[in-house]
Amino acid sequence: MTWLDNDTAAASRKEFAAALDPSHTSAWRDAFASVPRHVFVPSFYTQGAAGAWEHVGPGDPGYLEAVYSDHALTTQLDERGIPTSSSSEPSVMLAMLDALDAREGDTVFELGTGTGYNAALLSHRLGEENVTTIDVDPELTGAAAQRLADAGLHPFIATGDGAGGWPGRAPYRRFIATAALRAIPDAFLKQAAPGAVIVAPVGYGILRVTVTTPGHGTGWFLPTPAHFMPRRTPSAPPAFDAAREAEPTKTTAAPSDVLGRLRFPLSLALPGHTTCSWRNDKGELTAVGIWTQDGATATAHVSGTVRQVGPRRLWDVVEGLAETFAGEPQRQEFHVNITPSRQTAWYRTSDGPAWDLPQPQ
Template sequence: MTPEDIHGDAVAARAKLTQVLADTGDLTDPAWRVAFETVPRHVFVPFFYDHAGNRISSDDPDTRAQWFTAVHEDRSLVTHRTNGAATSSSSQPSLMAGMLQALEVTDGMRVLEIGAGTGYNAALLAHRLGDDQVVTIDISHDITAPARDRLAVAGHGPLVVTGDGSFGWPDRAPYDRIMVTCRLDSIPPALVAQLAEGGFILAPLGNALARIHRTGRRSAAGRFLPSGAFFMRLRRGAGDGVPSRRPELPTGEGRASALPAAAIGDNAFRFLVSIVEPGLTWQYDVDDDRRITGARVWAEDGSLAELRPDGTVTEIGPRPVWGNLEAAHRIYRDADQPGPDRYGVTVDERGQRVWLDSPDGPSWALTT
């Protein structure tokens, strides 16, 4: 494949990917289907990094064919690294399609996107709603400048802002929809304040998407959608993106764990984990059948737990991380292993809470 072949071949490759998304049921809205068929993902992802950190690029003859295939597959691609850690990506197209359809936009709506990334999602929004209706923001000029350039190449000019997404962009408020494409541990109050009457925020809160409607000047409430959603965490400063170093392992005799190793791989439970103990880093031990037999987990404050293959656990640090997970698992087990759509979230002047089944049910405070 030569550089001259790329744009022509991409038309057919986009059509094929769009059909895959339609066949799997991930893309059902005709307007969004046209957007996916029209907006060139390859323009927004001229290179990415593979799992080994190698740069796979359109301008490298040795990796060009691999790059072209990857950008037209239903897969996420790491596009930016900071201090060796992945800090920005082009999300999996099926997940993007699901989120865009969950926005439930109509003509004339104004949308704020938190997490510009490559600019591809902003281009899809601009194709659907028009450039003047879309604002997209990201923390680093190293991300926003290329996104702005690629949007121009693709024929779009939404407002691209460099800044802290947790503060939104009040200059263009109010917004009918706010779409967050990075993981949140809580809902930034500024985003609630910038919603129009009847508007909502669509955001990955923990490991699932929440649709959160404004209910007052400083209050909001909503429910989670059924499927999990795994995004990179919202970056708020230049220090983000530093790889996490595991603290020293605890020594000595452990106690029997009330949380079995098998539960660690349960995605429905892991959603609750992402709410109860956000920001954990995990290492796993697995057997020949890829079943988890042990693990180490630690938090940013240095709290650490080790689950050993014999079913015992040891903990060190300022907080009982494993004990918190055990308590959450008891509630999860007694509630018949609920999926994300049985949870909701409430935001008001007293704080933010995620609850199970109803605001009066079991609940967990979010750290704001």
């Protein structure tokens, strides 16, 4: 392999892999110790104190340390300065790869090529001929293909919406998504080999599903929190102007819960929702906003005043969850059942609180 490497990077990488897997139990340790993350992240963006993005490259202080540390690194921004691609947090990548339970020779489909680093880890361990990776952004797939080739790896790379899978190379024994989904795409279930395993961020958790029979699966969430970029889809902006005019009501649910203890269940109950917060000069939370793709919007002030507009009353959902959960529910207590017509997340027992995930795309 023609790694664009040097002794300093190789030494940093060994330490990095050892720190990621201190108990020496992961089958992926050698991949993390061998694949040079710096080749796949030749530069990244970091946000300064004032919020402005700064570009950091190999000549800059701290570059190599950051690349070989357990941090997600933003690698692409849109014209508004919003991150659109990143190299995920290595410990989360490792947790997902471990959960994939893949063996050498397993075929794997990845949604979200990004930098190509995860595709390189997969190719290193499972064999490049077994890896299919897709990203929606041609600029990213072009750059990833070049970096993978520089590293001597040639997995199959395509550009498009990964929710469609890639039927031409199906069936797959394993699926891994590195952009947040709202439900397991129908195409994954159709392109799955018997007994296939799917690991994907759904809402703010990581779901691991086993495909039991065609179109059917069962699974649960890993304990690992996940904050992946959403799969790119069109969405409506929040209707804050209309909300300001709405009749106020009172709530006992705490706005801070939306950003804290209810964050994960809310991502199942209101798939694809977005939140924002307002703070005073001291940095204290004063209000939160929440909106969904259909234009429904709610704002809740810490004084207990709520305003809701649009086709759904989003704050009513928050109140329902605040009543259901006394504290912060553990992700691993949430399970999912999949049939061809329905995907349902449930808490603790199958007759407990449950939420239908959106119809698979």
